[in-house]
Every structure is written in C-alpha cells, then in structure tokens.
Amino acid sequence: MDDELQKFIEYREKMNRKILDSGNLDIKRFFGLDSAVYRKGILDEKTKELLGLVASTVLRCNGCIVYHLIQCIKKKVTDEELHEALAIALIVGGSITIPHLRYAFEMLEEIRAKEEGNGSS
Amino acid sequence: MDDELQKFIEYREKMNRKILDSGNLDIKRFFGLDSAVYRKGILDEKTKELLGLVASTVLRCNGCIVYHLIQCIKKKVTDEELHEALAIALIVGGSITIPHLRYAFEMLEEIRAKEEGNGSS
Amino acid sequence: MDDELQKFIEYREKMNRKILDSGNLDIKRFFGLDSAVYRKGILDEKTKELLGLVASTVLRCNGCIVYHLIQCIKKKVTDEELHEALAIALIVGGSITIPHLRYAFEMLEEIRAKEEGNGSS
Amino acid sequence: MDDELQKFIEYREKMNRKILDSGNLDIKRFFGLDSAVYRKGILDEKTKELLGLVASTVLRCNGCIVYHLIQCIKKKVTDEELHEALAIALIVGGSITIPHLRYAFEMLEEIRAKEEGNGSS
Amino acid sequence: MDDELQKFIEYREKMNRKILDSGNLDIKRFFGLDSAVYRKGILDEKTKELLGLVASTVLRCNGCIVYHLIQCIKKKVTDEELHEALAIALIVGGSITIPHLRYAFEMLEEIRAKEEGNGSS
Amino acid sequence: MDDELQKFIEYREKMNRKILDSGNLDIKRFFGLDSAVYRKGILDEKTKELLGLVASTVLRCNGCIVYHLIQCIKKKVTDEELHEALAIALIVGGSITIPHLRYAFEMLEEIRAKEEGNGSS
Numbered sequence A, B, C, D, E, F: 001m002d003d004e005l006q007k008f009i010e011y012r013e014k015m016n017r018k019i020l021d022s023g024n025l026d027i028k029r030f031f032g033l034d035s036a037v038y039r040k041g042i043l044d045e046k047t048k049e050l051l052g053l054v055a056s057t058v059l060r061c062n063g064c065i066v067y068h069l070i071q072c073i074k075k076k077v078t079d080e081e082l083h084e085a086l087a088i089a090l091i092v093g094g095s096i097t098i099p100h101l102r103y104a105f106e107m108l109e110e111i112r113a114k115e116e117g118n119g120s121s
Helices: A004-021 A025-036 A045-058 A062-073 A079-093 A095-117 B004-021 B023-034 B043-060 B061-075 B079-093 B093-117 C004-020 C027-037 C045-058 C062-074 C079-093 C094-116 D004-022 D025-038 D045-058 D061-075 D079-093 D095-117 E002-019 E026-036 E045-058 E062-074 E081-094 E095-117 F004-022 F023-035 F045-058 F062-074 F079-093 F097-116
Strands: none
Touching: A004 A025, A004 A062, A004 A095, A004 D045, A004 F097, A025 E026, A025 F079, A025 F097, A045 A062, A045 A079, A045 A095, A045 B043, A045 B079, A062 F097, A079 A095, A079 B043, A079 B093, A079 C094, A079 D025, A095 C079, A095 D004, A095 D025, A095 D061, B004 B023, B004 B061, B004 B093, B004 C094, B023 C079, B023 C094, B023 D025, B043 B061, B043 B079, B043 B093, B061 C094, B079 B093, B079 E026, B079 F062, B079 F097, B093 E002, B093 E026, B093 E062, B093 F079, C004 C027, C004 C062, C004 C094, C004 D079, C004 E062, C004 E095, C027 E095, C027 F023, C045 C062, C045 C079, C045 C094, C045 D045, C045 D079, C062 C094, C062 E081, C062 E095, C079 D045, C079 E045, C094 D025, D004 D061, D004 D095, D045 D061, D045 D079, D045 D095, D061 D095, D079 D095, D079 E095, D079 F023, D095 E081, D095 F004, D095 F023, D095 F062, D095 F079, E002 E026, E002 E062, E002 E095, E045 E062, E045 F045, E081 E095, E081 F045, F004 F023, F004 F062, F004 F097, F045 F062, F045 F079, F045 F097, F062 F097, F079 F097
16 A cells, blocks of 8 residues: 555654654654644544644645544544535635645545555444 | 724624625625535534634634634633634644734633623523 | 824835835845836736735735725726725635725725825726 | 646546535535636636736645636736736745746746647647 | 833733633643743754744734844844844745834834833843 | 755756746846845844744745755754754744644755765765
8 A cells, every 4th residue: 555645644654753853852842732732622532633624724734634634534524524624614715725625535535445445434 | 882892893794794785796605605604514503613713713813713703602612612722723823823812812701791791691 | 184094104104214224235125126016017007906906815914905905096996896806815815814805895995085085086 | 748737637627526526515616606706807817817826826826826827828818927927926925935936937838838739829 | 101012011911821821731831832942942042032033024923023022132132133034034925024024113113212211221 | 866855956946047037027136135135144144044944934835945954054054953943933833834844854864965975074
C-alpha cells in the first residue's frame, strides 16, 4: 500500500519525530497541547474532530484536513456528517476552499477504501 | 439598552437589509445559502453553530464570532462547551486569535447578562 | 462634516505622511509602487480600481475597501458595477467577508451622500 | 498530452463531479452560485474573470489561479492585461504571493502552448 | 491618562484574567506557552520581540502589534530598528498591511510619549 | 544532485527570470524592493532573514520558507536559532503551521547535507 494517504501518514510521523527530537521545549509543549485539546471533555471527541476539520478547511491546510478526516472516521463520523461539516466550511470560507474540498473528498475515498481493505467496517 | 452587543445586532440587521435590497441576485442567493447551511440536518443545530463559531474564530472575524455566539446560546450551548470549542480554535489558529478570544469572552458575558435581564434563563 | 468617512480620510493622510517622513527608504519605495500600479496601463483605471476593491474585500481589510471605493467612484464606477464586483468577492471569500460587505455598503452610501453634497453629480 | 495543466483539468472535473454527486444540497447550490457570479452582467465576463484571478492570487490558491487563467484566455484577455492584473495582486498581497506568480506564469505558458497546438489562435 | 493605548492595556489585562479564570486548562496552558516562547533563549529577547512584531503585522492583528511594540520598547529596540522590521512586514505582506503600519506608527508615538511622561528615557 | 531542494532552486530561478523578462515594470520594481529590504541596515542580515523566515511560516508559504532558510544558513544562523524562530511562528500561527514546520525541518536537513557535500562547513 503505497498511495498518497499512506505516504502522508508515514511522512507526518517521521517528521513529527524529528521535530520533537530537535530539543526545542516550546515546540514540544505545543505538540502536547495540540493532542490534548481534541481529547474528550464536555464536548465528545467526534464533535471536537469535526471542529478541527472545519477549522482546517477554512484555513485551507490539506495536511490538517487529511489528519482530521482520519480521526473523524476513527470516531465513527459518517460521510453525510462530514459532508455537512464541509458544506459549512465552504460557505464560511468561500470558493477559495473548493480545491481543499476536492482534496477532502479524494482522501475520504482513500481512507474508506483502506478501512474496508483492513476489514474494519 | 444601548451596549455594544445591541448596537451590533441593530447595525447588522439594518445593513443586511440594505445589501439584500440592492437588487444583486447572486448576493441574495448567497445570503439564503448562508442561512440554510446552519439548519438541522444529520448534524444538529448546536453542533453546526459550534462549527460556525470555530471557523469564525480561526478566521478572526469578530462580527461572525458574536453572531455565532448568539446562535449557540439560543441552542443552549453551555459556557464550558463554548470554552472547549474556543480552545480548539486557539490551538489551531495560534496566539493571533487571542484578541478574538478576548472579544468572544466579553460578548459572551454581555449575551448572558442580557439573557438574564430578559428572564430567559 | 465630521463623519466616519471624513475621519478615515484625514487619519489616513496624516499617518501616511508620518510613515513617509520616518526616513525608511524601502517603505517609501513601496508606497510609490502602490500608487503606480493603479495608474492607467493596458487596463484602464476603472478596471484596476475594481481589482483593488475585490482584492481588499477577500483579504478583509476595511481601510483598503473604503480607499478603493472612493477611487472607484472618482472613476465613475456605478453602484451596480460595484455590487457585481462585491458579489464576486463574496463568493470567492465566503460568508467571512459579509461584515466587510456591510462596511462597503455603508461607506458607499456615505461617499455618494458626500458627492451629492458637493454638487459633483 | 499528459502535462500538469491537463492533469489539473481532468482531476478538477472528476472531483467536482464526485462532490456534486455526494447529495449535499448546500454544496450543490454553492457550486451553482460560483458559476453564476462570473456570467456577463453589467460587468463583462473578461473583467469578472480578471477579478476572479486577482482574488485567487492574493488568497494564494493555485487551483483557483489556473482555472481563472484558462477562463481569462477563453475571453481573449492578453498577456499584458494578465501581467497588469497580477502586478496589482503582487502589490496588494506582497512577496508572499510570488510563488503563485511563478505558478501563474508557468501555467500561462502551458495554456498558450496548448492553444496554439489546437490551432485556436 | 485615558488614551487608546492605556485603554488597550487595561482591557487586555482584564479580559486575559477572565479567560484564565474560566477554568479551561488547554487555554491556560497555551497562554503559559505564549509567554514562555518570547523569553531569552539562544536568541535574545529583543530579536524574539521583533519576530513577534513582524508575525503580528503580516497576520494583520492590531492587538498583537501594539503588545509587541510595547515589549520591543521595553527591550530598548530603537525606532529605526522598528521601521526596518515593519518594512520587511510590508514587503512580505503587501499593501494590505498598510492600515496596520499606520496603526503601528500611531501606537509607537503614543508609547514613546508615555515613556517620556514617565521620565523613563 | 536532483533532490527537491535543487529542483526548487532551479525552478525559482528560471521562473523569476521569465517574470522579470515579461516587461511589466511594477513587478520588476517590486522584485528589486524585495531584495533590497533584506540588505544590512540598522538590523543585520541575520536578523532580517529570521524575520523573513517567521513571516513566511506564519503566512504558510513553503516556497518562501525554503528561500529564507537558505539565506539564514548563508548568514551562519544555527539550527538552535532556527528552531527558536520557528517555535515563535508556531505559537503565533497555531497548529495550522505544523505542516510547514515539517517542511522547514525537512528542507533544513537537505540544506545542511548539501552544505557538507560542498565541504562548506
């Protein structure tokens, strides 16, 4: 399995490790905080990941979009729910987000395909 | 009642009417779509308003933040839920969003005060 | 005449002079370039000012919007043309630009009123 | 013809179809509006496409830049006109837009080459 | 002393306290990190504050600009140094940053005036 | 040597030449200004390049990041200094900048490797 999704996951993991190994404490603390904020609180993890997905889409960051899509799907968010969240991002962010919508739909398809390949659904 | 919140609400209403009365059909259709996208679908209205709030905060738009805060509170979102959503916006959007966090907390207090004044809580 | 429009014009002029008087040559050259780029070329001044207005609106800069509105009106751009340009900005930039659309419509009204007061139409 | 331009066109078409087929009505309505806003009105199509190009460049969206370049060239916009519009985008948006200027010039060359290959000029 | 600068300082302090008192731990940790990152490291505090100022200017956040200006001046950054840093922000961020340049020059003047009034120079 | 870094350098040079050869004077003047602003003034070149790097990172422009990294390294900026500057960009710009942090760390490694290959360290 050597598709774009898999390459992204491996690249992300490898580079995050290098960043954390660089010894800069402020960066390390930020990464810790970035994980903590999506953990279950008063809001459940599913809602939090949808918030992360919409924030990533209006800010037009493909790397962030695919990460939150993966997390959303782990939390059992359905395609219809993802489409509604992306529709909000589109209206808020405008046509300039459309290329990122295309990317989100492409990655969503890849994530679902991989999920099925793993027999996880 | 002549506070900043009230002035914002009246200004917003007055100007939206002028924009819609200008006769530009594309603008009118966009405004319709902007209302439609927050209506109950697979995702409930509360979640949708939280998505709108986080999108508005990372994009750093005070006018949009106060609007979605008002809507969130109409949908019975609690302060703790709002704080968690704003925490995600802060981590995603960085310290550059802090002035908008201050504005959100200020307006939240005003909206709650007005709500109590109306005996609606 | 002590309205918001007039105050903006005076503040802009006063601060621009202070910036240019600060003695930083790179800033000075940039300001010169910023004037030059809107001068008549292959594209006429009216088209260039509309380009400046749309760029300012999608980038959500009120100070830039009012400046280009004033210039557009000097170049005899009509309200209908301005509305069509703003509609494009709205679709490209999304609902996050709506507060700036409200501001544009408000300022447009003030500029037209002032123009009539001056007997210039 | 298997260049980057052709791949972009095919990818764009394929993914837009998937997005529209997803069944989300708000997204569908937005796509309709996004086509409508560039149609001839008081402003002609050429001016509208230039507005779209400048908005795309200051917002730094390569996918949007190449799309509007293609449309501009269909409407007989000349290279000199495109350069003047891009100069405005550069001054408004700053050096951060330069990588997108490089992309615009690269794609412009490819579009012109393809146009000649088709004997359309 | 009831000028805009003083009002900003007091508002900022009051609202930051309310935000920290809200009980959201992730927000609190982010605020701690936001202070830590500007402390002397391999880079001195003066350089770090200039980095904060330029980041704030290209991201066009007045509240952040005035904060970093105050800090820069505490670290004995001269006006000429500030102008050079702002010139970089202007070239990188484009004419859209000019209203924020005006604000920076205005606040700089107020901070210097206050400094003299305090006999601190 | 046919890595991503080398390809970027060659592409950048080739396209910049084409842009400058296009004959648009305003673009040409902007490019001149973009070089001038990083030259030694009251602030030294090292500080100016760090300012350019942080501005590029918070604005999330990979092409600009790699360019300023190359310049920083020419001016003998150390890895620890770069990490501290990037930490500020991360806190100011939020988690949305993390993909660009990954890119910066990747390119930094390539630039250092190339530097050693050239016996320049």
